[in-house]
Amino acid sequence: MDHEALAMEMRGLREQVTGVTDTAVAAADGLLIAADTAEDIDPEGLAAIAAAGLGLARRTAEATGRGTLHQTVAQGSHGCAAVYAVGESALMVVLGDEGVDMDRLHEETRPALTRIGSILSAPETVPAVSAVTGAGPEAV
Amino acid sequence: MSDRRISLDRAGYGLLSRTLAECGREEATGELRVCGRPGGAFHLRGGLVVAVESPGAPGPEALLLRSGRISGEQWDGLLREPGAGRWPEAGLIAHGYAGAAQLRVVRMSALQDAVFAVVVGRVEGVRPLTAPSGAGPLAPVALGESPLRLLQEATRKLTALAALPWPVLPDRERPVPVPGADRDDPRLPPVRRDLLTHADGRRTARDLAFLTGRGVYPVTVEIARMLAEGLLQCADVPPTVLPVPVRVPSAGALLPLRREEPVAGEQQPERAGRPVRREQPVRLGELVRLGEPVPPERIARPDHPVQPDDAPPPPPPDRPPRQLPRRRPGASGITETLAAAHREASWKGFFRLRNRIWTPDSGT
Numbered sequence: 001m002d003h004e005a006l007a008m009e010m011r012g013l014r015e016q017v018t019g020v021t022d023t024a025v026a027a028a029d030g031l032l033i034a035a036d037t038a039e040d041i042d043p044e045g046l047a048a049i050a051a052a053g054l055g056l057a058r059r060t061a062e063a064t065g066r067g068t069l070h071q072t073v074a075q076g077s078h079g080c081a082a083v084y085a086v087g088e089s090a091l092m093v094v095l096g097d098e099g100v101d102m103d104r105l106h107e108e109t110r111p112a113l114t115r116i117g118s119i120l121s122a123p124e125t126v127p128a129v130s131a132v133t134g135a136g137p138e139a140v
Numbered sequence: 141m142s143d144r145r146i147s148l149d150r151a152g153y154g155l156l157s158r159t160l161a162e163c164g165r166e167e168a169t170g171e172l173r174v175c176g177r178p179g180g181a182f183h184l185r186g187g188l189v190v191a192v193e194s195p196g197a198p199g200p201e202a203l204l205l206r207s208g209r210i211s212g213e214q215w216d217g218l219l220r221e222p223g224a225g226r227w228p229e230a231g232l233i234a235h236g237y238a239g240a241a242q243l244r245v246v247r248m249s250a251l252q253d254a255v256f257a258v259v260v261g262r263v264e265g266v267r268p269l270t271a272p273s274g275a276g277p278l279a280p281v282a283l284g285e286s287p288l289r290l291l292q293e294a295t296r297k298l299t300a301l302a303a304l305p306w307p308v309l310p311d312r313e314r315p316v317p318v319p320g321a322d323r324d325d326p327r328l329p330p331v332r333r334d335l336l337t338h339a340d341g342r343r344t345a346r347d348l349a350f351l352t353g354r355g356v357y358p359v360t361v362e363i364a365r366m367l368a369e370g371l372l373q374c375a376d377v378p379p380t381v382l383p384v385p386v387r388v389p390s391a392g393a394l395l396p397l398r399r400e401e402p403v404a405g406e407q408q409p410e411r412a413g414r415p416v417r418r419e420q421p422v423r424l425g426e427l428v429r430l431g432e433p434v435p436p437e438r439i440a441r442p443d444h445p446v447q448p449d450d451a452p453p454p455p456p457p458d459r460p461p462r463q464l465p466r467r468r469p470g471a472s473g474i475t476e477t478l479a480a481a482h483r484e485a486s487w488k489g490f491f492r493l494r495n496r497i498w499t500p501d502s503g504t
Binding site for chain 1: 177178179194195196197198199201202205206212215216311340342343346347350351
């Protein structure tokens with residue numbers, strides 16, 4: 001897996017969408033893979049909660065005939081926590097403050113999910129860009 | 141950063157001011173969406189701007205809630221009152237949480253702050269005026285403002301910001317306190333103490349404005365002054381080109397993720413009539429934690445993977461295929477009741493048991 005590409009995707013989302021404060025990528029079973037979170041957030045706990053919430057939302061959508069689940073969003077008075085499935089095997093959680101434009105967030109996140117999915121499923125034999133001597137971050 | 145200068149996005153500003161002037165001349169009513177970063181929406185009534193919302197500036201609700209003037213519970217209580225709508229102004233005044241004049245100031249300052257956020261950012265396009273959408277703006281001002289006057293006020297603020305010794309853009313700099321800065325120094329004004337507390341190198345002036353419940357313009361100006369006075373500092377390198385640290389969790393590498401893929405030729409019917417899926421372990425890799433320095437020996441490289449001292453626990457050999465969760469006898473912790481059930485031979489005992497072990501998820 002190309003760690004640097006994954007980190008760039010996550011950080012890119014935070015910088016592209018105004019109001020996104022933290023992101024984390026976890027396996028579907030709740031194990032953290034990567035975190036771009038502030039100090040006051042426990043990324044491991046966030047990953048576990050996100051996996052549980054996504055599983056529950058999936059089952060809810062399935063049991064009530066709502067079709068394929070797009071995302072689940074918890075909205076609080078100080079912002080939102082959106083959880084997106086990355087294929088069948090992983091998920092991404094995005095935290096935003098009150099200002100985040102949800103339509104824009106979903107719009108920007110969808111292509112990023114596809115890219116993150118291919119980064120996660122890339123075979124391990126492909127070396128990360130950072131591991132190749134002389135390669136720079138521009139090759140991401 | 142090498143070039144700290146800030147300047148107006150002239151093309152975008154020109155487009156915005158032309159469109160708004162046209163709306164003003166035609167005394168238009170509706171919503172004007174501005175695309176860009178952060179972008180926003182101008183709500184017009186009779187050619188005057190009654191509300192502006194932008195992801196780049198805290199709205200009236202965020203100003204009230206984040207500043208601690210009102211708690212989330214109090215706000216929820218107000219929204220539940222009949223006729224409260226999304227902006228419970230009458231309830232706020234009736235409960236004494238805020239005065240009418242104070243709320244007028246909050247609404248107007250949020251409006252002007254949002255215009256500043258739109259103008260100081262990048263305007264990529266302005267969509268044609270549309271009819272007021274759905275519920276309309278959250279908290280419109282009673283008497284609208286002239287759009288051009290609002291734009292002039294925003295450019296005046298931008299000019300003032302650009303003239304500071306250390307100009308700052310609301311969404312560019314991510315300051316961090318200088319080492320030794322005392323965030324609890326009682327001589328510092330509250331806004332500076334707040335900014336020193338929350339500035340962590342990840343948050344921009346805009347993020348800090350939301351977090352502290354203050355306008356984005358005053359927070360940006362305060363950050364610019366604190367940078368100039370040496371209370372805050374900015375990393376010279378933009379965060380996007382910083383090296384990405386990779387950390388292996390202390391417990392060793394992550395357990396492999398199991399991906400479920402159907403295996404041709406080995407399909408066996410299960411109870412629900414679906415084929416059984418065999419799980420194939422897929423190694424996803426190690427934990428990546430951004431912004432956290434790591435010792436070099438812990439940096440994992442795919443060509444030289446870090447071998448943890450203690451081997452990761454082996455995955456369970458055969459997990460049950462994906463299916464509806466089934467309750468195992470004893471999983472609920474009421475095994476003694478179940479054990480008693482075997483001794484009960486009559487129907488009466490069955491119904492007694494059913495009533496005793498019923499749980500919301502038992503499916504009965």
